[in-house]
Amino acid sequence: MDELLKILQTNALEKREDIARMLGLPPAQVDARIADYEKQGVIRGYQAILNEDQLDLDKVTAVIEVKVTPQREGGFDTIAERISRFPEVRSAYLMSGTYDLLLFVEGRTLREVAGFVSERLSPLEGVLSTSTHFMLKTYKRFGVLMHEEKTDERLTVSP
Amino acid sequence: MSGSLSLRNRINATVRDIPRSGIRDFFDIVTTMKDVISLGIGEPDFDTPWHVRESTVFALERGVTHYTSNLGYLDLRRALTQYVALNFGAEYKPDDEVLITVGVSEALDLALRALINPGDEVLYHEPCYVSYRATILFANGVPVEVPTRAENGFRLTRAMLEERLTPRTKILMLNFPNNPTGAIMDRKDLEEIAAFAIERDLIVITDEIYGELTYDAPHTSIVSIPGIKERTIFLHGFSKAWAMTGFRLGYACGPAELIEAMMKVHQYTMLCASSLSQKAALEALARPETDVTEMVDEYRRRRNYIAAAFKEMGVQCHTPLGAFYAFPSVAQFGLSSKDFALKLLHEERVAVVPGTAFGACGEGFVRCAYATSMDKIKEAMARIARFTRQLK
Numbered sequence: 001m002d003e004l005l006k007i008l009q010t011n012a013l014e015k016r017e018d019i020a021r022m023l024g025l026p027p028a029q030v031d032a033r034i035a036d037y038e039k040q041g042v043i044r045g046y047q048a049i050l051n052e053d054q055l056d057l058d059k060v061t062a063v064i065e066v067k068v069t070p071q072r073e074g075g076f077d078t079i080a081e082r083i084s085r086f087p088e089v090r091s092a093y094l095m096s097g098t099y100d101l102l103l104f105v106e107g108r109t110l111r112e113v114a115g116f117v118s119e120r121l122s123p124l125e126g127v128l129s130t131s132t133h134f135m136l137k138t139y140k141r142f143g144v145l146m147h148e149e150k151t152d153e154r155l156t157v158s159p
Numbered sequence: 160m161s162g163s164l165s166l167r168n169r170i171n172a173t174v175r176d177i178p179r180s181g182i183r184d185f186f187d188i189v190t191t192m193k194d195v196i197s198l199g200i201g202e203p204d205f206d207t208p209w210h211v212r213e214s215t216v217f218a219l220e221r222g223v224t225h226y227t228s229n230l231g232y233l234d235l236r237r238a239l240t241q242y243v244a245l246n247f248g249a250e251y252k253p254d255d256e257v258l259i260t261v262g263v264s265e266a267l268d269l270a271l272r273a274l275i276n277p278g279d280e281v282l283y284h285e286p287c288y289v290s291y292r293a294t295i296l297f298a299n300g301v302p303v304e305v306p307t308r309a310e311n312g313f314r315l316t317r318a319m320l321e322e323r324l325t326p327r328t329k330i331l332m333l334n335f336p337n338n339p340t341g342a343i344m345d346r347k348d349l350e351e352i353a354a355f356a357i358e359r360d361l362i363v364i365t366d367e368i369y370g371e372l373t374y375d376a377p378h379t380s381i382v383s384i385p386g387i388k389e390r391t392i393f394l395h396g397f398s399k400a401w402a403m404t405g406f407r408l409g410y411a412c413g414p415a416e417l418i419e420a421m422m423k424v425h426q427y428t429m430l431c432a433s434s435l436s437q438k439a440a441l442e443a444l445a446r447p448e449t450d451v452t453e454m455v456d457e458y459r460r461r462r463n464y465i466a467a468a469f470k471e472m473g474v475q476c477h478t479p480l481g482a483f484y485a486f487p488s489v490a491q492f493g494l495s496s497k498d499f500a501l502k503l504l505h506e507e508r509v510a511v512v513p514g515t516a517f518g519a520c521g522e523g524f525v526r527c528a529y530a531t532s533m534d535k536i537k538e539a540m541a542r543i544a545r546f547t548r549q550l551k
Contacts, residue, residue: 007460018537021467022460157186157199157510159289159338 004033005042012046051146053138061090061106061135062113065099066121067128076100079126088116099131110134173296180289181516185500189510196539198527199510201338203402203483205457207439208450211401214442215435223438227431229422231259231410235437238444239410247370248383249393255415258422259432259440263368263396263409264290265425270364270392270411271298273420274330282323283332284315285518286339286486288366291332292518303328306520309477309488313342317355324359331361333381336369339517339526340486341462341479346379353387362417363391368409369482371400371451374459378481382412392417399482400451401443406436458483461529461536468540472547483530486514490523492550500525507542 007019016034020027037043052059068079076094080101084092091104103121107113117132138146167175182199189195206212230236236253244250251257260266267290271281277299283291285304295302303323307313320331333352335344344352356363363381370378382388396409411421425431443450462478465485469476476487489499496513503509512528514521529536 003456003460006456018464021464022533024463024467152204154200154202154204155186156189156195156197157182157512158201159180159182 004030005037008034008043049142049144051138053146058108059106060108060110060113061104062117063133063135064103064105064117064121065095065131065133066101066103067130068100069126069128070100071126079124082124083121083127086116086120088113088120173299177293177296180293182289182512185510185512185516188501189504192504192508195504195508195510196531196535196542197510198529198531198536198539199512200528200530201484202404203399203454203530204532205402205454207401207403207406208443210446211403211439211443211450215439218435218438223434225434227259227434227437229426229431230255230257230418231432232434232437232441235259235441235444236410238441240412242444242447243393243395243412247367247378247380247393247395249380249388249412251412252415256412256418258411258418258425259437260396260409260411260425261429261432262398262407263366263394264294265429266392266394266396266409266411266421267291267364267366268294268298269421269424270394270413270417271295271300271330272424273417274362275300278327279329280325280327281330281332282320282328282361284319284334284337286313286337286514286521286524287334287517288338289516291334300330301327304518304520306518307340307342308520309475309486309524312477312480313337313340313486314344314348315352316348317351320352320355328359329362330364331356332364332366334366334368336367336373336378336481338369338482339484339512339514339521340477341482341484342477343373343376343378343481344381345376346384349379349381350384353381353384356390357386361390363387364394365391366394368394368396368399370395371447372455372458372483373481374455374462375480389414392421397440397443400447400454402454403436403439403443406433406439408432408436408440457533458529461533464533464536465527465529465540468544472544474547483528485527485529486521486524487527488524492547494550496522496525503543503546507546509539509542509546 003023007014016027016030020030070076071078080094088105088107089103090106093102095102105113117130122130236257239257240251240253271294275298280301280303281295282303282305284307292302305319305323307315365381367380382391382393392411392413394411397403466476466478469487474487476485479485492499496515500511500513511525514524
């Protein structure tokens with residue numbers, strides 16, 4: 001992967017001139033390349049990684065395994081895209097194995113998520129079955145540990 | 160009753176007369192201060208890869224708590240010979256050409272003690288790792304330093320060595336990629352050095368602890384050059400590339416006769432390297448590509464950042480090609496290396512190491528390690544920029 005993307009994926013707030021130093025490029029070129037990636041749709045947005053457990057939010061997240069029937073034209077894509085458009089669905093993946101789609105669904109309460117599954121998801125044409133699991137606690141998101149205090153035990157000067 | 164007991168006179172004269180490491184002195188000053196950003200740390204800021212730590216815990220649970228063979232676990236020696244063949248280009252036999260040691264530091268000490276008769280001269284290039292001169296002296300050798308210069312990227316040439324050669328010269332020590340300069344040697348440079356060692360019948364000790372950490376071209380080891388392996392002791396370890404400094408694990412590869420001689424000293428002084436650390440090393444070798452590549456990519460970004468920042472300040476700094484040190488020249492500011500480092504520490508709370516800690520020819524330079532987080536590097540470079548502006 002392009003070094004520029006790796007840097008942004010680690011820290012999207014990295015300043016342009018700092019990225020320029022890391023890559024040995026003029027800052028204007030860094031700007032141009034980021035704009036290009038945005039235009040191409042490679043970069044689709046920038047978000048903060050939150051430790052939501054600290055925020056005491058009225059929110060539940062469910063991981064839902066969905067079995068679907070692929071359609072004659074469009075295969076899995078048509079049904080997957082249809083499901084993905086619901087704002088409750090935060091992430092959606094096509095999977096290998098015993099089910100087809102894996103969804104991360106958010107709602108304010110358990111009842112709300114249950115309602116989404118029974119009233120919106122399950123009745124969709126092509127959805128054969130669902131299996132819903134509620135998330136209890138987050139240990140790591142997007143490669144970032146949620147409960148680690150970073151300490152440096154190294155000596156301050158060493159050979 | 161006689162007068163007070165004078166212990167100083169009882170201390171071995173060589174030990175007594177060797178000064179403490181300049182790094183140690185600096186460390187003592189830094190530890191008294193608060194909010195210091197240290198670019199003085201010669202070890203990775205990364206944690207040891209988790210799979211290595213996790214498997215070490217498992218090894219402890221299983222009871223891997225006993226002595227190992229003096230040479231070290233055979234399965235580790237086998238894995239190491241494969242790793243060295245693949246990455247450094249020389250084939251060694253696991254049975255009698257590899258010795259596992261307590262870090263490269265012990266391996267270096269063993270090699271020198273196994274080879275030196277009192278008065279034998281050892282050529283080594285400066286600026287260099289702080290222990291070289293002392294280790295040679297402890298082994299009753301005569302250290303003969305060969306200064307390298309920023310003008311040619313702190314490389315070593317045959318001409319520099321010829322100048323310092325005498326009939327008593329027995330050993331040539333090499334350390335590339337280099338601490339503290341970040342210099343490397345390419346194949347052509349090394350061929351010249353290898354030819355010199357062969358013609359002058361020298362034994363070569365090559366410390367390649369930073370071998371994995373090169374940023375613009377892959378590392379070339381002198382042992383990959385035909386004809387040199389037979390007279391070379393190759394030293395390497397896990398501290399830098401795998402961020403395993405505290406495990407204290409290194410190894411030496413070389414001709415069986417020399418490894419046997421080193422093993423004798425090791426056997427009677429150290430017995431064996433830590434069994435747990437040896438298991439950890441075996442696990443580290445299981446997936447070096449991913450662990451090491453990620454760290455190297457991050458070091459490269461930091462290296463670029465520091466080099467660019469010095470350039471913007473108008474401070475000359477040859478591009479470090481390996482290890483994780485930049486070695487900029489501070490001569491233009493009219494201060495000695497030590498005074499520059501002390502003033503920077505007191506005024507801006509940034510710790511760098513005076514070049515003279517690595518040999519007299521390090522005067523006019525300071526070592527800045529980039530084995531520290533990008534955020535700290537950014538802040539440190541901003542402070543150094545403010546400091547140098549005010550000096551100009």
